[in-house]
Amino acid sequence: MIRIIGHIDIDYFYAQVEEVENPSLKPRPVIICVFSGRTEDSGVVSTANYVAREFGVHSGMPIALAKRKLMGKDPAVIRMDHEKYEVVSTRIMEDLEKRVDLLEPTGIDEAFFDLTTSAGDFNRARKDAESIKASILRNEHLTCSIGLGQSKVVAKLASDTAKPGGLTVISPDLTEAFLSPLPVSKLYGVGPKTATALNEMGIKTIGELARASPAELESRFGRKFGGYLLSASLGTDPSAVVAGLEPTQFSRILTLKHDTRDPLEAYDRLSEGIDYVQGKLASSGKASKTITAIGILADLSTRTKSKTFDAPIADLATIRETTLSLFEELSKTIEKDFRRVGVRVSGFEKAEDQTSLSEFVRPTG
Ligand code: DCP
Ligand code: CA
Ligand code: CA
Numbered sequence: 001m002i003r004i005i006g007h008i009d010i011d012y013f014y015a016q017v018e019e020v021e022n023p024s025l026k027p028r029p030v031i032i033c034v035f036s037g038r039t040e041d042s043g044v045v046s047t048a049n050y051v052a053r054e055f056g057v058h059s060g061m062p063i064a065l066a067k068r069k070l071m072g073k074d075p076a077v078i079r080m081d082h083e084k085y086e087v088v089s090t091r092i093m094e095d096l097e098k099r100v101d102l103l104e105p106t107g108i109d110e111a112f113f114d115l116t117t118s119a120g121d122f123n124r125a126r127k128d129a130e131s132i133k134a135s136i137l138r139n140e141h142l143t144c145s146i147g148l149g150q151s152k153v154v155a156k157l158a159s160d161t162a163k164p165g166g167l168t169v170i171s172p173d174l175t176e177a178f179l180s181p182l183p184v185s186k187l188y189g190v191g192p193k194t195a196t197a198l199n200e201m202g203i204k205t206i207g208e209l210a211r212a213s214p215a216e217l218e219s220r221f222g223r224k225f226g227g228y229l230l231s232a233s234l235g236t237d238p239s240a241v242v243a244g245l246e247p248t249q250f251s252r253i254l255t256l257k258h259d260t261r262d263p264l265e266a267y268d269r270l271s272e273g274i275d276y277v278q279g280k281l282a283s284s285g286k287a288s289k290t291i292t293a294i295g296i297l298a299d300l301s302t303r304t305k306s307k308t309f310d311a312p313i314a315d316l317a318t319i320r321e322t323t324l325s326l327f328e329e330l331s332k333t334i335e336k337d338f339r340r341v342g343v344r345v346s347g348f349e350k351a352e353d354q355t356s357l358s359e360f361v362r363p364t365g
Pocket of ligand 1: 009010011012013014015045046047048059060108109163164
C-alpha cells in the first residue's frame, strides 16, 4: 500500500513568533539570542528571520558577529523566550493532531504526520495540507512549510524544498525524479562522514545511491544502516509515523493570587502544579533528570532556573525540595514580582521500545 506521509516545519520559528507579537519587527532583521552573560554580547544566535539571513546571519552564530553583519541595518536583538515558543508549539500540535491520522512531533516546530487513511490519495492530501497551513495562519498568524511524500525521507526533503512558506507534494510517480539529482548529503541521517565515504565509492547523488550494489553498501556500512541508505534513496524507507510520541516534558504554570517575589509564596501556590507533574511522571513510569522553576514576572517576561541531576528522579520529596530552592535562587535575580509561577520536569529516560527514523541512523552520521 502507498502511504501518504507529511512533514511540517514552521518558518523561522522563534523569530516569527516575536514578529507576530510585534509586527513592526517584520521589515527589520530580527535575531533571537541566547546570552551567556559573560560579556554584554557573549552568546549565540538561536535563529534569525529571513531579512537577517539575507545578510549572512544564521543559527549558532556568535551574537557579536551577527551584530557586526547587521551594523547599520536597524536589527532587533531579542532575548530567547523558550516558554513563549513552547506555548505556541503546544497549541499548534494540538490543532494538528485533530487534522491528521497520526502525528509525530519531532521538535518544537516540526512533526511528521500520516494521512494515508483519511486522505486516501495525494490530491486530497494536498487539500488537507493546504487547510493545515491556512489554520496555522488563521490561528497563530504563522507561516510554515509542508512536504508530502510516500515515506518520511521523501516528506522531509519535500518540506525542506518548500521552505519558506511553501507546499511541495511528491506523489509516487514524481519520487524518483525528485530524489535522483539531489546530493546524498541531503538524505536524513547522512552526515559529512557518510557523505565522504559514499563519495569515495563514486556515489554523489541519491540516484547513484539507488543504483549501488546492496552487498557493497552493506559491507561498507553494515546491514542495518546500509539497508536504510538504499531504501531511503528509493523513497521506500519503512519507518512509520509513530503517534503520540513520548512526551519530553511535563509542566504546569499557575497564576498567583497577588504578585509577589517571596519564594515561599511562589512555592506554596505551586503545590498543585508539583503534584501534577509528579503524578504525570508516576503514571507514565518516567523519571526526570532536570527540574525547572518558571517565573513569569509582572511585566510578563519569563525567567527560569534549572537543576540537572546525575541520575533521574521521580519522587515527590525531591521535586518539592528542588523546586523550593530553585525559587529561592530565582527570586534573588528578579527585578519585578512574580505574577505566574510554574514547574517543569524534563530530560526523561527514553523508552526502549520506541522505533523511529533515527534508530536506523548512526549518531555520528
Ligand atoms: N534553534 C536553535 N538553535 C539552532 C537551531 C534552531 O535554538 N542551532 C531553534 C530556533 C528555531 C527553532 O529551533 O526557530 C526551529 O529550528 P529550525 O531549524 O526549524 O529553524 P527555523 O525555524 O528558525 O528556520 P527555518 O525557516 O529554516 O525552519
Ligand atoms: Ca523551522
Ligand atoms: Ca525545525
